[in-house]
């Protein structure tokens with residue numbers, strides 16, 4: 738099993754990353770929770786996460802919009818805990834605007850936080866994984882890594898790129914017992930989704946309740962949000978030994994969205 742393995746999860750203080758952290762802590766891993774929170778806010782989150790832990794989770798702060806911090810994060814974890822066995826690149830942000838109004842700085846921020854940071858953490862973590870002849874890289878992409886929606890140019894471009902990065906790493910690592918996969922969720926109710934409802938209402942010129950019904954749940958045939966715990970369970974499965982032949986895959990967990 739995965740018990741005792743070192744796991745780094747980026748953006749793990751809320752939403753999907755938090756659910757993944759909880760699940761791997763429960764499975765007995767040495768979990769490193771990465772976040773943007775200051776020490777006081779992080780302490781509270783970490784004390785909740787630590788409550789039932791066999792191995793106490795550790796917190797690492799880094800602003801992944803900053804290239805130097807992004808490059809440093811995985812190395813700091815390796816210095817402290819040794820090789821990262823399981824790397825989950827989850828941090829991400831969303832910006833909703835028509836492309837002609839899309840702020841160029843925001844374009845760069847979306848790419849830096851999701852795509853560049855994944856490159857930097859993988860680049861730092863993979864030599865030891867290869868040397869150990871075991872490793873798991875899980876990138877949280879999106880249904881928007883496989884399909885587009887209007888007003889999300891930076892996000893859709895980034896998530897498609899994350900899928901491409903994942904496939905490339907899978908090929909490079911395949912002979913070393915290291916897998917790389919992308920998880921592609923549909924809409925999951927998290928702060929990232931909750932905070933975009935108002936922006937979506939503005940660009941689509943509809944009410945907030947219509948955004949939830951007609952924009953978010955319309956493409957999802959189940960008409961239900963995916964739960965963060967469902968993503969966490971899939972990440973745990975991909976980390977198991979029995980999943981060794983699943984690599985380079987973009988795995989949808991989207992209530993049927995991409996079946997259309």
Ligand code: NAD
Pocket residue numbers: 747748749750751752753754772773774799800801802827828829830850851877878879880921922923924925926927928929930
């Ligand atoms: P969330 O906002 O709860 O989590 C995003 C995390 O990224 C947060 O912990 C945040 O602190 C971190 N983050 C943001 N900016 C950062 C920065 N500058 N430096 C470091 N960390 C930063 O949202 P979530 O929905 O849980 O998103 C997690 C991942 O799942 C994202 O990559 C997102 O694109 C992806 N995703 C979400 C959905 C959804 O519907 N919620 C669907 C598909 C994919």
